Amino acid sequence: GAVVSQHPSRVICKSGTSVKIECRSLDFQATTMFWYRQFPKQSLMLMATSNEGSKATYEQGVEKDKFLINHASLTLSTLTVTSAHPEDSSFYICSAKDRGPTNTGELFFGEGSRLTVL
Amino acid sequence: KQEVTQIPAALSVPEGENLVLNCSFTDSAIYNLQWFRQDPGKGLTSLLLIQSSQREQTSGRLNASLDKSSGRSTLYIAASQPGDSATYLCAGGLRIKAAGNKLTFGGGTRVLVKP
Numbered sequence: 001g002a003v004v005s006q007h008p009s010r011v012i013c014k015s016g017t018s019v020k021i022e023c024r025s026l027d028f029q030a031t032t033m034f035w036y037r038q039f040p041k042q043s044l045m046l047m048a049t050s051n052e053g054s055k056a057t058y059e060q061g062v063e064k065d066k067f068l069i070n071h072a073s074l075t076l077s078t079l080t081v082t083s084a085h086p087e088d089s090s091f092y093i094c095s096a097k098d099r100g101p102t103n104t105g106e107l108f109f110g111e112g113s114r115l116t117v118l
Numbered sequence: 119k120q121e122v123t124q125i126p127a128a129l130s131v132p133e134g135e136n137l138v139l140n141c142s143f144t145d146s147a148i149y150n151l152q153w154f155r156q157d158p159g160k161g162l163t164s165l166l167l168i169q170s171s172q173r174e175q176t177s178g179r180l181n182a183s184l185d186k187s188s189g190r191s192t193l194y195i196a197a198s199q200p201g202d203s204a205t206y207l208c209a210g211g212l213r214i215k216a217a218g219n220k221l222t223f224g225g226g227t228r229v230l231v232k233p
Contacts, residue, residue: 006161034220034221036223042225043207043223043224043225043226044162044207044209044223045223046220046221046222049220091159093161093162095162095221106150106152106164106167107152107164107211107221108164109154109161109162109163109164110161111160111161112160112161112162114159
């Protein structure tokens with residue numbers, strides 16, 4: 001199956017700093033990637049839809065200036081948590097859809113990035 | 119808007135017993151439904167994908183059904199093993215223009231298979 005890689009897998013930062021998380025599709029091109037957030041023992045909540053070459057679409061209640069998304073190429077989307085605070089500590093997971101002609105609509109997920117803000 | 123619910127939230131069974139995990143969704147215009155496995159602190163592993171035109175999918179000991187009219191999907195795991203212990207998530211997809219598929223996740227069912 002298609003592989004999606006996230007980096008870093010774990011990051012610890014001080015309050016007030018910014019953290020960038022990368023999501024790469026390794027063996028396919030993705031015009032669309034999705035960013036999710038997961039709190040402990042809870043399910044995944046969609047934060048935003050990342051579109052290659054255009055602005056991301058944010059879900060209601062997600063601050064676009066807080067969570068900057070850039071999708072500069074067909075294989076890379078980045079999520080930057082700006083001026084991080086302890087309440088931003090969470091597990092962030094990205095997913096991507098293969099843009100190829102045989103795609104089934106299946107989404108492939110990265111391994112996730114655990115952010116801890118001190 | 120799609121809403122997805124999974125009941126029960128947790129399930130404990132002895133090894134060898136069959137597992138039945140339930141998922142319900144509100145929008146029958148579902149594009150597809152995916153079942154995932156998540157181990158603690160890890161990402162998601164895709165188990166099965168059922169297209170809206172299909173009624174079931176099978177992979178090894180896993181079988182998932184889809185009934186759009188009743189808004190339900192069921193994941194069956196035959197002859198459970200301790201290694202099946204994990205959280206199982208179902209996600210309903212709605213087709214959105216340009217993006218293709220927007221998934222809404224259920225709350226998950228935490229499964230413990232006791233040796």
